[in-house]
Amino acid sequence: MDFMQLLDMILHVDKMLGMVIAEYGTLVYVVLFAIVFCETAFVIFPFLPGDSLLFIAGAFCATGAMNPWLLVGLLLLASISGNTINYWIGSLIGHKVMARDYRWIDKAALKKTHEFYEKHGGKTVVLARFVPIVRTFAPFVAGISDMTHRTFQLFNVLGALLWILSLVLSGYFFGNIPFIQKNLNAIVLVGVGAAIVPLLLGALWKMLKRLRKAA
Template sequence: MDLMQFFDMILHVDKTLGVLLAKYGVYVYAVLFAIVFCETGLVVLFFFPGDTLLFIAGAACATGELDYWILMSLLITAAVTGNTLNYWIGEAIGQRVFTHNYRWLNKDALHRTHDFFEKHGGKTIILARFVPVVRTFAPFVAGVSDMTHARFQLYNFAGAFLWVVSLVTAGYFFGNLPIVRDNLTLIVLLGVGAAVVPLALGGLYKVSRKMLSR
């Protein structure tokens, strides 16, 4: 298998996890750790699978192909350390990201996450775990915004714990049901919507209150 084939398998891990398990066995733990670490730790890899990976890995735990407790421990560690690296990179670069033209940085995603961060403050680090793309840029923006390290780590660990435990557990109990397995993409989108819609409604409520108070 060449590098491009392996990379394609990573991007479509919801369909290829069984193949990875057959080929690499216990080394799949390292692969899953690396995917979560890179998706949360490197803004250029925001397109890596996150929610789907956790869900389908939970389903693999239910069939005995992966160990539930080992998987959760590794993925929580990957999510926490990935976010920490992303925070440090943002802290090192600072406000230059808004004025310099970095080719490796998606400016639209950066500004969208910054606006999200401005509206919801520190809890963004927790909430963003359940929102693709925003999840990757949130710790970076926290570093750029000079959020204190102690405060960041509090939200960082809480968000990682909730994200990994909820999705891996959901996959464990429901991931092997035929109706769920056949409609996984739709279910993940609905899950993301369930996380995003309340935030959007809260934002609209605040905007409407400001407009009415004028």
């Protein structure tokens, strides 16, 4: 397998998971751990598959191709430790990154995450788990924003549990239903919207109250 084939497999592992299991057996756990870890630990890897990978992995667990308990344990470890490293990187070099332009970091996504984080604090660490790209930047921004490590870990662990368990278990129980397979991204977005909309309405209400007081 040359480099381009390897890169294509990593970027589309959610669609090629059956082939990876057939060819590499138990090494698939190492592959999944590495992908989830890198996506959550380093801001240069926001393009790695996340939600769909967890869901499809859960579906393969239902067929007996993988052990669901081992998979969930490894993915929890990968996502919690990945976010922790990203947080420390943010706390160490984040302010320098915000002040300069680096081609390897999407500054627009970083600024949007920071603005959302400023409004909703620790909730962002939890909700960001379900939003591609944003979940890669959220722990980094938490480090920049000087969130205490203890508080961050509380939301980090909670977010990892909700993200991993909800998607892997959903894949386990429903992943082999064709309709859900085809509309996974839409279903995830609806779920995220249900969580975020109340927060946005609450923020809007507070803004209106401030405007009334100012008037």
